[in-house]
Amino acid sequence: MEHINLKRLEQLKKSEYLKNSFYNAREISKVLYKYEGIVLAHLPNIMSIMVKPMQMNEANNNTILILPMGSGKSTYFSILCNHLKKYSLSFSGKMFESRLVKELSLEDFRYKHWFILDGITSFLGLNTKQREQLQGFLNSVLTDGEYDRGDGSKKITNADICVNIAFAKNNFDRYKRELLFHTTQDRFITIYENFTFADREHILRKAYENKTAKHKVKLNIPLKSKKVDVKLPDEYKEEVIRLSKLLSSLIGKSPVRTLQFIRKWLKGNALLNERKEVVKDDILLFEVIMPLFYSGLENSVKQRVIYLLSYYEGKKVLGSKIKKYLMEKFGVSEIAIKKALSELRKEGRVNYEKVTDRTIVGRGYDYFYWIGDVKSEQEYIKEVIV
DSSP states (O other): OTTSOHHHHHHHTTOGGGHHHHHHHHHHHTTSTTOHHHHHHHHHHHHGGGBOOSSTTOOOOEEEEEEOTTSSHHHHHHHHHHHHGGGEEEEOSOOOHHHHHHHSOGGGGEEEEEEESOHIIIIITSOHHHHHHHHHHHHHHHHHSOBOOSSSSOOBOSOEEEEEEEEEHHHHHHHHHHHOOHHHHTTEEEEEOOOOHHHHHHHHHHHHHTOSTTOOOOOOOOOOSSOBOOBOOGGGHHHHHHHHHHHHHHHOOOHHHHHHHHHHHHHHHHHHTTOSBOOHHHHHHHHHHGGGBOOTTSOHHHHHHHHHHHHTTTSEEEHHHHHHHHHHHHOOOHHHHHHHHHHHHHHTOSEEEEEOOHHHHOSSOEEEEEOSOOSOSSOEESSOOO
16 A cells, blocks of 8 residues: 555544444455555445446446456455345356347346456457457446347347456556557546565465365445435535545546545445445545545556655646655656656646746756645745655
């Protein structure tokens, strides 16, 4: 959890309003190492299907999990399927659009969680035409709630599913352009967690000692047979809008899309903790785990720049300081950083202004960069310390 404020996360563990969130995270972490943040970020999206929508055809929070190979993605999805039982379906092989339409019942499209255990097998194992058909099918079902092949086979209507796909990071990075068209990827929020060499060694030792094999995971996810009206008080309006703008910059999706996602996430987290109203701690938890929502199609250098600016939200950071930080901490080349900053300026995903004041930049010019509303026009970060 490279960018997560662990101190704030520890403080939130004491919250009376978030007991189920942290209980489920602890339970799964007993068998899957380093899954605490993943569970905290992911489970509210599972609950999103149980939240009464604010408008017709409002999408559920569909997710893509991008984790290292062998880190337990399939095990995690299997744990959730075992708990959700009749509310879930799992897919492990190639997914052909024609077979999904013909072999699944209409009930399989109603109030169901779909878990695709290996996105590489399900998508890359198809030829281009089959992949186009599958993604067209998903786009239609997830956006409009219906699908018609036009060949006389059954027409899918009133679909209400929440789709979760797992990808191994190394394969996803290699094949992401072939795997998912942008229109499909835009309907998912991506959750990403990095595992260091030390993490991998820890996992190996646990596996060798077989210490977690006997632990039976007992989750506390309150299942609802009908959608629940969860209130998001108006007093949090400005906070939610601020987070929507920030998340939009982080992952490159439209602010409207991120607003819909955050509202569903907050309400899902409230429902997970057996409440029918969002409280301040839901918002604080989202803000802490937000760095895990990662755009899998994003330039990683641009992602690091935006994470850095989000850390200093509302304060200006000089381009040269960003370069120095990324070069020293992550070994990023100066050329790659210049390219990332240039693209972010063109895309309008960060605020910036040209600086020619010699007391600040010396000779030539530079840019100030920032996210959010500037708290002081004169103040800026003189040295990056994260």
